[in-house]
Amino acid sequence: MLALGIIIPIIIGCAFVHAVHRGGGLLSDRSHVVNCFFIGTGTGIGITSLLYFLWLQFLGSPGTSYIIAEVMVALCLIGFSAWTVVRAKNSRTSPGQKGSDPVPRFCRVISAGFWGLLALSFMGFLLASLNTPHGDWDAWAMWNLKARFLFLGGDQWRNLFSVTSDLHLDYPLLLPGFIARCWTYVGDDPVVVPAVVAAVFTFSTVGLMYSALAVLRGRSQGFLAGIVLMGTSAFLRDGAGQYADVPLGYYILLSTVLVILHGRENIQSFLALAGLAAGLAAWTKNEGVLFLAAFAVAHFTTTLYTQGIRNYFSQLMKLSYGLFPVLAVIIFFKWWYAPPSSVVLAEGVGPALEKVFQASRHIIIIKYILVEFISFGGLLLIFYWGLSGLRMEKAEISAIVFSIIILSIMMAGYYFIYLTTSFPLDWHLGTSLRRILLQLWPLFVFTYFLALPSWEPATIQETSATGEKWGTGNLL
């Protein structure tokens, strides 16, 4: 039943992505199929987590009827998705098969390195999960605790909001909702479920990173990015520790990738999916709300500059199709259940302003950030950029600027929170900075490899060369 509980949301997600896109070219080659799978995984998990919460809220404790309803949704989406494939085949001329170029030997070395490292990381993850099946502090004290209330609490699940407020009751419920939903499938609350969910998010982030870069910049670039991500020990450790920062990092990466793919392929439905993913980031952790703001500013700036105000509003409308339903649930949750957050300006404006002008606080924060950046392997990335001739792909400039704006705004936001924190600064940085940076690390690595020269042409460039036009018959 656990396998079914994990497979159903992936099916729902993939079929949803495909159905929204009306089959238009998503399955045209292997890289796109893989990309669709990793986009669909997180989308499905997010959608089912929302459905579980809404069911709990309005229909009471979910049981067998919930499972049947979810399976029905999956079947309907598969049916619709299959229909769109048939329809798309009938309305298009099939693109000529492009002869595949011989793969350079060194690319095979990179590919072998990626798969070897994936096996190594999986074993490390497995052992770490066996050592801490309940996860690290945040996992058992927040996410799994909440999941237990949602699943075991029955009609009294709202008692969750009576426990001590130190346990961040204002945090949204994507992870607890999804874990409780899987427990509903299993009919019990085994600790293996949160560990499996953590594995799905950790390795889906690697998969999404690889597949998106494979589509945009070629497979070797995707493999390299995956290698760097798996080589970040904090990513593996915190992934296995069941921290929500890894799922948040996944959704931050997903929404950015979808906007960039939209820019490259002009697939309108990707914008709606990007809006949905951005909303799911905010449904994962409070920091996701900061991401929403950063995402909105980055989209406004880049679209206005490259395409003008009219296109901006047209795109904003499409983004909102995906974003608004999730945002409505988040607002409802915050309004009805969540106590006010205690992190931002907890002491008021006056003392916070005083801290802003203390040079020592700036020095401490910068020192911590540099140490973490180095521990993530940042120096090696600078070294590799130097060896690549310090060049950047000019064709990717708007995508790179879009990502950099998001990263900069989020870093500025976190910097400000640390600067004005009411907690002892060293303690606050020491206990949270690594995880906070981990939220942004997948997007940083993605942007880095998007910007750097690649070994081989990207799938999109190849398909453009065949003259294939995408984006016809879109839903949005």
Place this chain on the structure above:
Amino acid sequence: MKTSPYVRWGMKFGIASLLVYAVISCGGVLSEQYKVYTQFTRHSGDPISEYEKRFTGVRQILPQKGAVGFLSDVPAPFLKGDDGRAGTLYLTQYVLSPVVVYDNAQYPLVVGNFHSSPHPSPELLKILRLRPIANFGNGVVLFKREGME
């Protein structure tokens, strides 16, 4: 984009460095976790599961839902520093959920979680008006508060 052979060789070297770094880093996690597994987990399980086992008895007696008070002496052995006291409460909350655990003894039922002996003195129990109704012999005691239903 055309790249000079020097840059391509440089990139090859850089990629090899990235790969070596990633293998060392990933291998480090694997060996560290393997050590923990062979030295501790394989023999005694993980600390939280062990902690949870202590509460198996009290979970069977407590109502499925509702609220209880909480009384404790020292932090759980594997929780260090300032987080110890709070961590003990959070852990107890985690293992007893969906029953809500409040950090005071003003409830009809109070769960005691003690790691040192002797367990709370009869004088303290008298002041708090608590009467032990079940002692599970592992530091976990269920109290009833006198005069409260």
